[in-house]
Amino acid sequence: MSRELDREEMIQAIHRILETPFWPQELETDTTYSRLHDDHDGSSVGQLSVLIDSVAGDVWVNTITEMPGDLLRFRSSFGGGNSPRVRNALLVLAMAIKLDNEKRKIE
Numbered sequence: 723m724s725r726e727l728d729r730e731e732m733i734q735a736i737h738r739i740l741e742t743p744f745w746p747q748e749l750e751t752d753t754t755y756s757r758l759h760d761d762h763d764g765s766s767v768g769q770l771s772v773l774i775d776s777v778a779g780d781v782w783v784n785t786i787t788e789m790p791g792d793l794l795r796f797r798s799s800f801g802g803g804n805s806p807r808v809r810n811a812l813l814v815l816a817m818a819i820k821l822d823n824e825k826r827k828i829e
Contacts, residue, residue, distance in 0.1 A: 740818050751776035756786075757808050759794035768794050770808070 756771035797803035
């Protein structure tokens with residue numbers, strides 16, 4: 723039987739993931755994984771995509787929008803979100819950026 727992690731356990735788990743090199747076996751290289759954002763208003767425009775190359779395992783991120791600089795929005799569950807896992811992953815990405823900037827800011 724599984725149980726939900728409390729806040730502190732969740733933060734510790736995120737730190738362990740961010741500090742440990744890993745490869746999810748479910749992902750394929752040279753495959754683009756894309757998700758349409760929540761505020762496309764029926765246009766189906768505005769995607770976030772991730773590609774992992776097969777040479778070095780580098781990760782490439784792209785946004786496909788109508789206009790350069792358009793923002794993509796992944797809403798919380800109480801805000802009409804359709805992609806709760808993507809939103810959670812983006813929160814973890816924000817934490818990773820924060821931690822990397824604290825360790826070694828690139829300007």
